[in-house]
Amino acid sequence: MQTYQAIKKRYSCRKFIKKSIPKDLIEKLVDAGRLAPTARNIQPWEFVVITEEDKLKEIASIVETGRFIGEASCCIAVFCKDTKYYLEDGSAATENILILATDLGLGSCWVAGDKKPYSEQIRDILGVPQEFKLVSLIALGYPAEEKPFLEKRRLNELIHWEKF
């Protein structure tokens, strides 16, 4: 798929069919995350891929705003070391994964990790050392819903030429 198409087609998909994602596609997604820009080339990220149903359901039971993770085929948890720009880095990596997932015909949804009461619990469940912070949980699967209509601000409302 062309880049602009993938960017336009991406949406927050919360309903998935029961179909597992081939391992090589998951690796390609994490590869996309790995290639994101990172301040001072620190690359503070680690990616934990969860595909086991029991574990997906356990995470879903903890994450109030991510109950649908329990029905997803995969969840990629993005962690970063606590660097000055970890949140920018981890967010860029997350966005790369979402865009490529769309390109690959997958539905995806970014579930917040940072600033959430459950972030340490998720970290502990996944055996991630305390020096890492949860940035996001990415729910992934083959979509069982179309892109919903969502009111979006129009380009001419938010673009400013030379000054605000």
Next chain:
Amino acid sequence: MQTYQAIKKRYSCRKFIKKSIPKDLIEKLVDAGRLAPTARNIQPWEFVVITEEDKLKEIASIVETGRFIGEASCCIAVFCKDTKYYLEDGSAATENILILATDLGLGSCWVAGDKKPYSEQIRDILGVPQEFKLVSLIALGYPAEEKPFLEKRRLNELIHWEKF
């Protein structure tokens, strides 16, 4: 360009040739930013496009780590309202712009805005209201340098299956 290609080809480009970017391409880039995921669909972003040479040089003179903005053809300043997830939202929008810029044959570089001593000064120069925070400054132009070799952590070092 295919999405995966654009993700792989993106790099931090800091040298540009003297050639202006057509207005419709700049609009397409901001459109890509506008289509990024945003927590609770708040869309807290505003995009200030700078193409005037004097203003690019003024910004460059303030931004220590972004002196090359003075030689860029364009700089997109990404601002967000101070919401809980403004940094994730603004970072996702920034990454969309970088990926699409690569697709369009442009060089780009993400210059940090958040947590920087110059962020308020840039905001004031651009006439942006105080309620907004600078997330990033994106330098853009036709590249005068190839993608440099940069040591990247390999996939098998950072991917973890089921647990860390």
